[in-house]
Amino acid sequence: MNDALAALYPQHLATLRERTDTALARGGFEHLVVPAGRPITKFLDDQDYPFIVNPHFKHWLPLVDAPGSWLVYTPGEKPKLVFLQPRDYWHVVPEAPTGYWVDHFDIVVVRKAADAIAELPGLARSAVIGDQHCGLQDIVANNPPEVIDHLHYHRAFKTPYELELMREASRRGTRGHRAAERAFREGASELGIHQAYLAAVGQLDAELPYASIVGLNEHGAVLHYTNFDRSAPADSRSFLIDAGASASGYASDITRTYAGKNAGEFQALIDSVDAAEQSFVARVRAGQSYPELHVHAHHVLAGVLREHGFIRMSAESAVESGVSSAFFPHGLGHGIGMQVHDVGGFQAAETGGTIAKPEGHPYLRLTRKLEAGMVVTIEPGIYFIDMLLAELKDKPFSGDIDWARVDAFRKYGGIRIEDDVVCTASEPENLTRDAFALL
Structure with a gap:
């Protein structure tokens, strides 16, 4: 290298x-x-x-x-x-x-x-x-x-040198993710899974680009869960890991979600979110407005919610009413490079200025139009967060939500799938999936 x-x-x-x-x-x-x-x-x-x-x-x-x-x-x-x-x-x-x-x-x-x-x-x-x-x-x-x-x-436009380091960060991160999945399948605790991750990556916590999120079961519904339970649950139904690695100061940011044994209904939902995520990755093209891609993701994920029986309303109604935001409350992604949430994501021009976030989407971290050389994350999710779901129950459209179906999935916490993607002059380069393929 x-x-x-x-x-x-x-x-x-x-x-x-x-x-x-x-x-x-x-x-x-x-x-x-x-x-x-x-x-x-x-x-x-x-x-x-x-x-x-x-x-x-x-x-x-x-x-x-x-x-x-x-x-x-x-x-x-x-x-x-x-x-x-x-x-x-x-x-x-x-x-x-x-x-x-x-x-x-x-x-x-x-x-x-x-x-x-x-x-x-x-x-x-x-x-x-x-x-x-x-x-x-x-x-x-x-x-x-x-x-x-x-x-x-x-800084949003990465040089070929920077991209090579980010590819290496992705290779290191995916090694850790594979080790973490194995530890999950073997019944390890959250701390044990994280220790397996660190060993595979070959880095200390302080060397990682951000604090790892390792959540079993309901903990997957806590977006920035970093507690690391020392004891494994009696039944590991689901596993969400959001963890990256570093290469000479450049970051990878990777999230995967896995279903445990006898969780076929949850695996089906993971598969739908994964397919949606890959469709969003395909839209990482020069000229694509990132806020528009984020709003498009809300419509697609609302369709997933309807397809899996969580809501009875149309995707458009779910987005307009804020229902989709209760299940997908964060931004689609952000710029990444030397910092996991890289700078300049809202900047209108090289001389400054700000591009506002779309109304109703306060947690989006990137509002620029994509151009060749940019590297962004694509990280859609569907979660069952008690606090946000409770706010929906008093709304007029509450009857369009199948609460029994929702309640049955709270035990899984949530799903997030995240890849690091290079915008090029043609097809996007998926650093994360390429690194997993090398394994």
Whole structure:
């Protein structure tokens, strides 16, 4: 894989330089300065939370564990890495940078965090992108909107180098999903399933792009369920797992739902949602409005609800009345890349602005029109959430819902199927299904 990355990296770097040149010119800045960041210390403690690198830092180079380091870029000059390699016998000291990318940088090694100041350009003329944890008290990130807006808008378009890393993240994630399914079939607890997932992926919790969702039975109805029961239920009727993996800071985001033994009615519903999901994936084309695809998904899923006997109303009535939103209460998906919910999803143009969410759909995370190079998730679902279903019972259309049928499915929790999909100039590339096929 490194040979492929080595061949693709120069073009990736050239693309970042071009974007940054334009962004700096718009903001009237001469330099881009990006801190990797530093670990955050826990309140009233001397222990740190796991380090999470600044995404603007790892966009340039595949370093995700280099706290206290800095990236400096000046148009027309070679990018510079100020690499902190402290004298420290308490912790493992980072190895000196090596790999396919190092020859593209001027690398300066410093032993103390404060020594980096001498290696940075004049900050009054620099766009410093980071949070309040830059690593040096004397340096404050200014995050100029003119620069941020341009970079975030174009970050939606992945370079071939980035796509190769996302393919690897998908391959790692699908290995974990296969191991998790096996653990479920063998009767493991939620914690046991998650441990099997981590072992197969080869990553720690802190290295994953987001906290894994591992829900058995009714827990599948909790959209962000992260509790991990230590004991297995007496009867594992259903299993929903939403878990990803990382590759040099790039994410995969994969969800699958499985029926247990003697749950044929639930498996039939899974199959219908899976078929619907694949039909939505097929619409990931240049020019497709993502909000329109989201609303289309509501109509299709309402048809699934009717087909399986949960509702008696038409799909159109189910969407207009909000019934479909009670069963499918989240967005169809989002952009993905260095962050699992990538930035710029609502941005109207490279100069800023916002594209509003469609009325009645407050949780949609992406409102842009799809273009070649974008990577999005497609993750429809049908859930049996007590709180949302209770709100329907007092509505005039309550009689059009088969409550006995609904009640029979509460024990399964819910269904979500999620793939990561590349929008291309022609057929979409399904990173997730391709990775599963390789297994």
